[in-house]
Amino acid sequence: xxxITQSPRYKITETGxxxxxxxxxxxxxxxxxxxxxxxxxxxxxxxxxxxxDITDKGEVPxxxxxxxxKTENFPLTLESATRSQTSVYFCASSETGxxxxxxxxxxxxxxx
Amino acid sequence: xxxxxxxxxxxxxxxxxxxIINCAYENTAFDYFPWYQQFPGKGPALLIAIxxxxxxxxxxxxxxxxxxxxxxxxxxxxxxxPGDSATYFCAARGYGGSQGNLIFGKGTKLSVKP
Numbered sequence: 732x733x734x735i736t737q738s739p740r741y742k743i744t745e746t747g748x749x750x751x752x753x754x755x756x757x758x759x760x761x762x763x764x765x766x767x768x769x770x771x772x773x774x775x776x777x778x779x780x781x782x783x784d785i786t787d788k789g790e791v792p793x794x795x796x797x798x799x800x801k802t803e804n805f806p807l808t809l810e811s812a813t814r815s816q817t818s819v820y821f822c823a824s825s826e827t828g829x830x831x832x833x834x835x836x837x838x839x840x841x842x843x
Numbered sequence: 844x845x846x847x848x849x850x851x852x853x854x855x856x857x858x859x860x861x862x863i864i865n866c867a868y869e870n871t872a873f874d875y876f877p878w879y880q881q882f883p884g885k886g887p888a889l890l891i892a893i894x895x896x897x898x899x900x901x902x903x904x905x906x907x908x909x910x911x912x913x914x915x916x917x918x919x920x921x922x923x924x925p926g927d928s929a930t931y932f933c934a935a936r937g938y939g940g941s942q943g944n945l946i947f948g949k950g951t952k953l954s955v956k957p
Contacts, residue, residue, distance in 0.1 A: 771949060772949060773849075773932060773947045773948055773949035773950050774887070774932060774947040774950075775947075776945070821886050821887070823886070831877070831889040831892075832879075832887075832889065832945070833888075834886025834887050834888065835886050836884065836885055836886050837884075837885075837886055
């Protein structure tokens with residue numbers, strides 16, 4: 732039972748490069764989320780999706796792009812990475828809008 | 844963005860002690876208050892949650908106390924163990940909202956010394 736898997740686990744990229752973080756869940760949950768975790772800021776929502784082909788902005792969406800062509804996948808793309816996007820990124824899913832979040836183990840991204 | 848203020852930032856207790864983590868919110872339209880526990884290198888996981896129609900909820904050694912008039916809620920860990928050492932996040936969600944409307948506190952790093 733894999734649950735929710737994020738890849739890569741660690742990524743180093745340069746300023747200006749495009750980078751995509753992957754998220755895959757095996758539960759067929761309707762909802763998927765992307766959060767970033769930074770010291771002093773806790774968890775902040777970047778984007779979320781209520782179903783395939785439906786996405787919505789969270790608290791900090793600028794500089795990020797998401798897509799959800801299949802229920803199980805929810806990739807997050809940084810089109811032109813900046814140092815301020817150095818963070819730990821967590822993907823999460825929930826069965827419904829009202830049910831608990833299940834988080835992946837995160838991707839630690841460093842932008843140099 | 845409505846805030847959820849969490850304190851303290853860090854907490855050190857001896858084994859068997861009762862750490863208490865506090866959260867305060869501003870928006871009276873919140874109707875769901877979960878706590879998440881995060882171990883190093885892992886994602887957060889739901890620990891316990893409460894709705895504003897009750898003042899206390901207990902699950903094992905973990906208790907949430909809720910004070911609706913003061914707009915505060917807190918997590919108590921009874922008989923704390925070294926294995927409870929983790930970062931704890933409180934959160935709040937508005938009425939009728941989905942988890943997309945969940946607002947997290949900034950977290951409390953708890954260390955339980957043997």
